[in-house]
Amino acid sequence: xxxxxxxxxxxxxxxxxxxxxxxxxxxxxxxxxxxxxxxxxxxxxxxxxxxxxxxxxxxxxxxxxxxxxxxxxxxxxxxxxxxxxxxxxxxxxxxxxxxxxxxxxxxxxxxxxxxxxxxxxxxxxxxxxxxxxxxxxxxxxxxxxxxxxxxxxxxxxxxxxxxxx
Amino acid sequence: xxxxxxxxxxxxxxxxxxxxxxxxxxxxxxxxxxxxxxxxxxxxxxxxxxxxxxxxxxxxxxxxxxxxxxxxxxxxxxxxxxxxxxxxxxxxxxxxxxxxxxxxxxxxxxxxxxxxxxxxxxxxxxxxxxxxxxxxxxxxxxxxxxxxxxxxxxxxxxxxxxxxxxxxxxxxxxxxxxxxxxxxxxxxxxxxxxxxxxxxxxxxxxxxxxxxxxxxxxxxxxxxxxxxxxxxxxxxxxxxxxxxxxxxxxxxxxxxxxxxxxxxxxxxxxxxxxxxxxxxxxxxxxxxxxxxxxxxxxxxxxxxxxxxxxxxxxxxxxxxxxxxxxxxxxxxxxxxxxxxxxxxxxxxxxxxxxxxxxxxxxxxxxxxxxxxxxxxxxxxxxxxxxxxxxxxxxxxxxxxxxxxxxxxxxxxxxxxxxxxxxxxxxxxxxxxxxxxxxxxxxxxxxxxxxxxxxxxxxxxxxxxxxxxxxxxxxxxxxxxxxxxxxxxxxxxxxxxxxxxxxx
Numbered sequence: 292x293x294x295x296x297x298x299x300x301x302x303x304x305x306x307x308x309x310x311x312x313x314x315x316x317x318x319x320x321x322x323x324x325x326x327x328x329x330x331x332x333x334x335x336x337x338x339x340x341x342x343x344x345x346x347x348x349x350x351x352x353x354x355x356x357x358x359x360x361x362x363x364x365x366x367x368x369x370x371x372x373x374x375x376x377x378x379x380x381x382x383x384x385x386x387x388x389x390x391x392x393x394x395x396x397x398x399x400x401x402x403x404x405x406x407x408x409x410x411x412x413x414x415x416x417x418x419x420x421x422x423x424x425x426x427x428x429x430x431x432x433x434x435x436x437x438x439x440x441x442x443x444x445x446x447x448x449x450x451x452x453x454x455x456x
Numbered sequence: 457x458x459x460x461x462x463x464x465x466x467x468x469x470x471x472x473x474x475x476x477x478x479x480x481x482x483x484x485x486x487x488x489x490x491x492x493x494x495x496x497x498x499x500x501x502x503x504x505x506x507x508x509x510x511x512x513x514x515x516x517x518x519x520x521x522x523x524x525x526x527x528x529x530x531x532x533x534x535x536x537x538x539x540x541x542x543x544x545x546x547x548x549x550x551x552x553x554x555x556x557x558x559x560x561x562x563x564x565x566x567x568x569x570x571x572x573x574x575x576x577x578x579x580x581x582x583x584x585x586x587x588x589x590x591x592x593x594x595x596x597x598x599x600x601x602x603x604x605x606x607x608x609x610x611x612x613x614x615x616x617x618x619x620x621x622x623x624x625x626x627x628x629x630x631x632x633x634x635x636x637x638x639x640x641x642x643x644x645x646x647x648x649x650x651x652x653x654x655x656x657x658x659x660x661x662x663x664x665x666x667x668x669x670x671x672x673x674x675x676x677x678x679x680x681x682x683x684x685x686x687x688x689x690x691x692x693x694x695x696x697x698x699x700x701x702x703x704x705x706x707x708x709x710x711x712x713x714x715x716x717x718x719x720x721x722x723x724x725x726x727x728x729x730x731x732x733x734x735x736x737x738x739x740x741x742x743x744x745x746x747x748x749x750x751x752x753x754x755x756x757x758x759x760x761x762x763x764x765x766x767x768x769x770x771x772x773x774x775x776x777x778x779x780x781x782x783x784x785x786x787x788x789x790x791x792x793x794x795x796x797x798x799x800x801x802x803x804x805x806x807x808x809x810x811x812x813x814x815x816x817x818x819x820x821x822x823x824x825x826x827x828x829x830x831x832x833x834x835x836x837x838x839x840x841x842x843x844x845x846x847x848x849x850x851x852x853x854x855x856x857x858x859x860x861x862x863x864x865x866x867x868x869x870x871x872x873x874x875x876x877x878x879x880x881x882x883x884x885x886x887x888x889x890x891x892x893x894x895x896x897x898x899x900x901x902x903x904x905x906x907x908x909x910x911x912x913x914x915x916x917x918x919x920x921x922x923x924x925x926x927x928x929x930x931x932x933x934x935x936x937x938x939x940x941x942x943x944x945x946x947x948x949x950x951x952x953x954x955x956x957x958x959x
Contacts, residue, residue: 301891308887312632319639322654334917337651340909341642344635351632358628370890375685382684383883386677386858390875398863406855414851428856432863440507442867 297369298376302359305370309356316348381412397447403429459591466818469519470826478524479823483831484838486531491539491842493683493850495857497532497773497790498899499675501525502668503864505797512801519819525797526777526820527827529790530582533773534835535842537574537766542567542843550733550769553741557754557761568701569708570762571839576709577716577763579832581771584720585727586824589778593810593821596782600807605914606925608783610935612908613926614942615785618729619897621942626892633888634897640665641905648913660873667796667902668868671789673878674895676861678885680854702836705759712763715744719764723771727787728779733772740768774824781817782807784907789896792903 323338323345330336359365371379389405396404407425410416416424436442437455446455469475489500508521536551541558554574561570603611620630643654644664655661709716719740726736744764745754754761776787777794784805786792798805803813810817835842865878888895901908919925927933941948 304887305891308891308893312636315636315639319642319654322656326651326653330921335913335921337646337649337653340912341639341653344638344642348632348635348639351628351635354628355626355632358626371685378684379681379886382854383681386879386882389858390862390872390879393862393875394872398866402859402862405859406852409855410851412851413854414849416851424852428859432859436863441510442507443870444863444866445872 296373297371298373299370300366301368301370302362302365303370305359305365306356309352309359313349313352313356316345316352319345319348382409385409385412393445395447397450398444399429399433400447400449402432459594462594462814462818463590463822465815466820466822467826469516469815469819470523470822475520475523475819475823476826476830478520479527479827479830480834482524482527483531483534483827483834486528486533487535487538487831487835487838487842488531488845489528490532490535491845492853492857493545493679495860496536496675496679497529498788498793499672499861499864500532501528501790501793501797502671503676503860504528505668505793505800506864506867508797509800516815518798518801518803518813519816521801522794522797522816522820523823523827525794526823527830529773529794530824530827530831531834532790533582533770534575534578534831536769537578538571538835538839538842539846541570541574541762543846550737550765550772552734553737553765554762554769556741556765557756557758560755560757561759561762564757566757568698569705569759570757572702572705572836573709573759573762574766575832575835576706577719577767578770579828580716581720581723581767581769582774582824582828584717585724585771585774586821586828588724588775589824590821593778593782593817596778597807597810600783601811603807605911605918606928606932607935609908609911609915610926610932610939611783611785612904612911614935614939615779615904616897616901617939617943619894619900621945627946629891629893630897633893633895634901637898637901638905638908640670641667641902642909647906648910663869665877665902666868666874667899668793669865669874669877670881670902671793671899672861672865673881674885674888674899675789676864677858677879677882678889678895680858681882681886682889683850684854708759709763712760715740715748715760715764716767718743718747719767720771723768724775726768727772727775729787733769733776733788736772737765737769740764774828777824780805781809781820786900786903789899792900796903 319341323342326338327336328338328342330339385405385408389401392401392404403425406428407421410421410424411418436444470479485504486497486500489495490497495503505525508524511524512518512521536546537554537558539545540551540554541562544555544559546552546555558570558574561567600607616634619634620627639654641664643661644652645662646653652662722740722743723733723736726739727733741754741761741764744760745751748754748758748760750758773788773790776791778787780786780791780795784795786795795805803809803816861878862875865874866872868874885895915925916923919928925932926936
């Protein structure tokens with residue numbers, strides 16, 4: 292977007308992603324060679340197919356990399372503005388925290404906290420609205436999955452205390 | 457008229473009260489999924505797939521399960537038109553062309569007409585595609601019964617090369633994305649030799665990567681991140697839908713029968729080719745503009761400009777199921793997820809399905825007819841309700857969708873690792889989308905990787921490692937040849953242009 296400061300150019304991200312893709316391809320190639328990528332006694336060895344897959348990844352990523360390096364227009368284009376990056380991080384970081392918390396607090400408590408955070412941080416809602424919405428959604432999910440579909444989701448100390456396990 | 461008999465039996469299966477109820481539930485859920493940001497056909501079906509595991513174990517349950525899931529797919533196809541027309545936000549890539557004339561119509565206060573036209577043409581497109589499936593699929597399946605490993609591998613090859621040749625854009629990125637899918641599919645225990653591949657001594661990677669997790673992460677979380685960046689508010693036009701508007705539009709629509717038929721033909725043909733729905737919608741929009749008497753008015757709210765892409769996209773989306781049930785090769789990411797569902801339920805998609813499970817196949821085909829009728833009724837009556845879903849503030853709907861995605865990812869294997877993986881795939885999906893790496897080839901390769909490799913191995917085992925087995929007879933030779941032409945199409949056309957330009 293114009294008038295906004297860029298956090299990274301398309302060129303930088305393009306090159307970074309292509310390098311990561313290349314690395315991934317190289318890992319596939321090396322692991323395939325380790326387990327054997329040749330013709331065995333009774334047929335292709337287990338690494339035969341993945342070897343060529345990895346090789347194609349490497350070739351494709353080098354092509355992308357070279358094209359990005361040769362295209363000066365990409366350096367001027369913004370991949371993501373600082374404002375957008377900030378916005379994305381305010382969602383991505385809590386999402387990571389959320390999925391990490393599920394193990395300790397259980398699905399429902401973690402989800403309630405997560406929805407509450409979202410409404411507070413992005414929507415600027417007052418707590419009087421946040422609490423019933425966040426808790427209500429989790430209760431509805433509980434009814435749908437645990438009661439209706441009989442799909443058990445991970446539960447934490449709160450459910451244990453309430454005897455809902 | 458064997459097909460008609462088989463189809464009537466299919467209707468017998470599909471018309472049971474339970475299956476009819478599932479159709480309504482599926483279509484309604486699908487429309488909601490299609491309307492919501494971050495949920496589309498592919499990941500909506502992926503999230504709901506685990507809920508069908510127990511259903512599929514009952515007698516006749518697999519048919520009910522596929523009816524539920526395929527109706528979600530029809531619903532999502534219908535739902536995409538609502539966001540395109542009212543909010544100028546294409547829910548799926550193939551509804552982009554619908555926004556060109558659909559949104560201007562909505563701004564002029566003709567949203568009701570645009571929506572009616574879109575839904576009706578979607579229905580017509582799907583109907584024509586289903587009729588084609590009814591009569592063509594037994595033929596294709598019968599033909600494919602003679603396929604051996606080399607033929608199957610060359611069909612897969614053709615599928616994947618078609619992505620490179622047809623998709624346009626950056627061919628290297630298509631190849632990279634597709635091969636990443638194949639590599640991820642190879643992770644875990646190799647079923648032939650029992651060797652561990654790419655697990656690096658960890659136990660979590662033993663099972664390999666599940667495509668459902670990838671779909672939920674790439675399409676779900678990735679799309680939420682993208683939407684976040686584009687802005688939080690949906691500013692939509694109001695839709696006034698009532699019987700008068702619907703009838704008025706219906707009176708006008710028969711005038712565009714030629715556009716409809718042309719678009720449906722383009723859609724049916726392109727839908728069989730993977731990734732065909734999006735080019736089909738653009739192509740038929742372009743054709744409609746060229747053939748129309750007042751082509752210059754396109755883009756300012758011509759009803760024909762809604763009819764053409766919607767008919768084609770829906771025809772293509774429907775005919776994408778033809779190669780899935782007959783050859784086991786899905787034509788779209790959502791079809792790939794449905795195919796994955798069949799595998800999980802213990803069915804082998806492919807030509808044998810028509811011989812071994814006719815009640816399943818024909819039940820599915822019959823449900824395509826009924827599901828689209830149900831879909832048309834639901835969308836025409838519920839638009840205001842559905843549009844109001846989009847007016848729920850993003851800061852409430854976004855976390856709820858991410859929670860739904862997390863639940864979906866968890867329930868696939870009851871594993872928390874999958875939920876972490878989903879977030880990782882989400883970030884990859886966001887970066888790939890912004891850099892225009894296509895995601896569909898990745899998903900298709902992840903679903904088909906094991907089967908493609910198995911057929912490849914069996915084929916070259918039979919020929920003692922001679923790759924010429926893929927040219928050993930006319931059938932496999934022409935399939936492989938066509939695949940190679942498509943693969944190198946970007947180079948061929950560039951070379952052609954260079955030669956033609958010099959002259």
